[in-house]
Amino acid sequence: MATVSGDDVVSLHDAPTRPMNMIEAINDALDIMLERDPDVVIMGEDVGYFGGVFRATAGLQDKYGKTRVFDTPISECGIIGVAVGMGAYGLRPVPEIQFADYIYPGLDQLISEAARLRYRSAGEFIAPMTVRTPFGGGIFGGQTHSQSPEALFTHVSGIKTVIPSTPHDAKGLLISAIEDNDPVIFFEPKRIYNGPFDGYYDKPTRPWKDHPDARVPEGYYSIPLGKARTVREGQALTVLVYGTMVHVAEAVCREKGVDAEIIDLRTLVPLDIEAVEKSVEKTGRCLVIHEATRTSGFGAELSALVQERCFYHLEAPVERVTGFDTPYPHSLEWAYFPGPIRIGEAIDKLLGA
Missing domain, CATH: 3.40.50.970 (Thiamin diphosphate (ThDP)-binding fold, Pyr/PP domains)
Known part of the structure; x- marks a missing residue:
């Protein structure tokens, strides 16, 4: 640091x-x-x-x-x-x-x-x-x-x-x-x-x-904008995530025993594209998770960037797990969040490809 x-x-x-x-x-x-x-x-x-x-x-x-x-x-x-x-x-x-x-x-x-x-x-x-x-x-x-x-x-x-x-x-x-x-x-x-x-x-x-x-x-310190954080290193797949979903992704991978590399983007703009490329080129598989709705969400941009920059390293198509394209549901909040079932299914699909 x-x-x-x-x-x-x-x-x-x-x-x-x-x-x-x-x-x-x-x-x-x-x-x-x-x-x-x-x-x-x-x-x-x-x-x-x-x-x-x-x-x-x-x-x-x-x-x-x-x-x-x-x-x-x-x-x-x-x-x-x-x-x-x-x-x-x-x-x-x-x-x-x-x-x-x-x-x-x-x-x-x-x-x-x-x-x-x-x-x-x-x-x-x-x-x-x-x-x-x-x-x-x-x-x-x-x-x-x-x-x-x-x-x-x-x-x-x-x-x-x-x-x-x-x-x-x-x-x-x-x-x-x-x-x-x-x-x-x-x-x-x-x-x-x-x-x-x-x-x-x-x-x-x-x-x-x-x-x-x-x-x-304690006291003054700063973290540069545009630098991602590797939450955990792994070889099986790359998980691109930010905010609350960092902890959800980490919990799912831990409980499933998946050797995933979790990248906390921290800043979306400027994006640490070098960290993304380095991880995906190593693992060959990529999962994007965010809480926002799916259509035109930031995960779509991440998926496009990975496809453009890491295509020849990919062993499977990029997967996304997101919120749904619906108005935010009050009483069904926990079903709306990307959670262990949907994230687990995406991981199984990636690893089985």
Whole structure:
């Protein structure tokens, strides 16, 4: 792991760690960046006095004041639009959209303004903003609190898309996102906000604080955007995955005894295509898993890239296990998720080809 530069030179191998869930890790990253950079501001619905609907910004307004951490009206278009202007002015805004399902009114500001500002101004202005938002299911939130719209943003040139799967990565990636000079959509998988990181149905096999993924270095560190993480090495097949599905895939492969190589993409744009190619060329088989709907999901892009770049190494067609092409089902949430049955069937099909 890289050494932190600047005044905080410390090897992360030697840095003290403490257990954090993802909410605590995100809060810690925001706290660090507010302290380090006076241009960082946090804004959104209920992020100030209340500390956010999931408590990710708890205590930050008390510590840094109402001009650095402040509440906004219920207007996603306004939140994103103001953040674009702040970024062009020289600030580093971190707007929170309370649920990813609410981000659609701000799409025009994100796509037409934030994503294009650097290019259309010939580099005179930038939009160094990080839009944090919880996404995906896991809390029985129904159709308006559970969507996974990441593919929409990967289609837009000029926007980076980040999805952590562990508290350790959430902290390091969020710090990198805030320091980046381009707009970043930072999706936070709320199903694992508070742990655990084992099992399929949030029934842990051990307390989340004992899980290695919950050990987070104290102080400042960053994880570069565009670098995937090898969760486990293997020879039988490659599993490309991100967010909550990292833990589901790991549990399925462990219980089936499959020698799978699991690649946590961490950032969809920029994509670590070198890590993908290297793994698929080694294993010859590829499984893509994501929670979002199947048609035009990011798994389709991954499948196309693997076919284009690794065709002569493939021993079987690329398989996808995804959410269904239906409105998000409230009462059938666990059936909607890619789970052990569907993932297991895909693995058996790949290994039998």
